[in-house]
Amino acid sequence: MDETGPGGPPPDTDEVDFPAHQAARCGGLAELDGEIARCRACPRLVAWREQVAAHPRAAFRDWEYWGRPVPGFGPSDAALAVVGLAPAAHGGNRTGRMFTGDASGDFLFAALHAVGLASRPTATHRDDGLELYGVRVTAPVHCAPPENKPTPAERATCRPWLAAELELLSPGLRAVVALGAFGWQALLPVLGEAGWPVPRPRPAFGHGAELALPATGRRPALQVLGSYHPSQRNTFTGKLTFDMLVALLTRAAELAGLPRTAPRRP
Ligand code: SF4
Numbered sequence: 001m002d003e004t005g006p007g008g009p010p011p012d013t014d015e016v017d018f019p020a021h022q023a024a025r026c027g028g029l030a031e032l033d034g035e036i037a038r039c040r041a042c043p044r045l046v047a048w049r050e051q052v053a054a055h056p057r058a059a060f061r062d063w064e065y066w067g068r069p070v071p072g073f074g075p076s077d078a079a080l081a082v083v084g085l086a087p088a089a090h091g092g093n094r095t096g097r098m099f100t101g102d103a104s105g106d107f108l109f110a111a112l113h114a115v116g117l118a119s120r121p122t123a124t125h126r127d128d129g130l131e132l133y134g135v136r137v138t139a140p141v142h143c144a145p146p147e148n149k150p151t152p153a154e155r156a157t158c159r160p161w162l163a164a165e166l167e168l169l170s171p172g173l174r175a176v177v178a179l180g181a182f183g184w185q186a187l188l189p190v191l192g193e194a195g196w197p198v199p200r201p202r203p204a205f206g207h208g209a210e211l212a213l214p215a216t217g218r219r220p221a222l223q224v225l226g227s228y229h230p231s232q233r234n235t236f237t238g239k240l241t242f243d244m245l246v247a248l249l250t251r252a253a254e255l256a257g258l259p260r261t262a263p264r265r266p
Pocket residue numbers: 019036039040041042045046069141142143154157158159161
């Protein structure tokens with residue numbers, strides 16, 4: 001990586017401009033993922049993720065928690081991106097892989113498998129062999145926040161990572177699913193900054209909401225879909241059922257041009 005630049009030496013990993021400085025310099029997703037994983041730009045989230053890692057839940061006391069930012073997961077030529085909220089304290093923050101090891105991820109990966117976008121319906125740890133086909137799962141905030149609530153300042157600090165990830169995916173990216181209102185609200189400004197003509201006022205979030213962003217000189221056309229987040233609050237109450245999520249992901253896969261496969265049950 002280039003260690004010099006017009007603004008002088010690169011910031012330390014714990015400086016607030018580390019993401020903005022480093023993200024745009026990454027030439028590929030592997031490099032970006034490595035830079036994300038060493039970010040310490042949000043003091044409150046760094047303290048939280050490390051405190052949680054130092055005090056595992058009883059069920060996970062044999063685990064060595066990841067305790068760092070969790071990069072996106074999936075192939076670098078994905079045509080479909082799924083954008084969530086942030087890693088869970090004892091999920092992604094434990095396993096080091098997005099949506100892996102928590103109930104939301106169990107629901108999401110089972111649905112991706114049912115649509116033919118994942119090699120298996122379960123995700124338990126980084127080396128479990130799970131592969132995603134044509135889809136990349138990521139989040140606008142890469143560190144587990146207390147009570148799953150990042151502050152506006154933390155969201156803004158982390159935004160360059162998602163912007164760079166979508167930029168690197170953009171040659172082949174055709175559709176994005178935003179999970180929950182937070183994912184939707186976090187995603188649209190990033191897409192606007194990346195060059196897609198996002199209308200103002202920004203369209204409201206809803207399950208099944210679709211936003212077609214036309215191609216511009218720099219970008220191919222992109223379809224944005226809203227889905228309720230597969231949190232237990234939504235899945236336990238039936239607000240989001242498995243069939244609803246499968247139907248939405250099937251629609252997203254079609255819009256992304258991904259091959260159709262026979263429905264599979266977990
Ligand atoms: S939330 Fe994002 S910007 Fe903040 S420390 Fe984690 S990776 Fe860095």
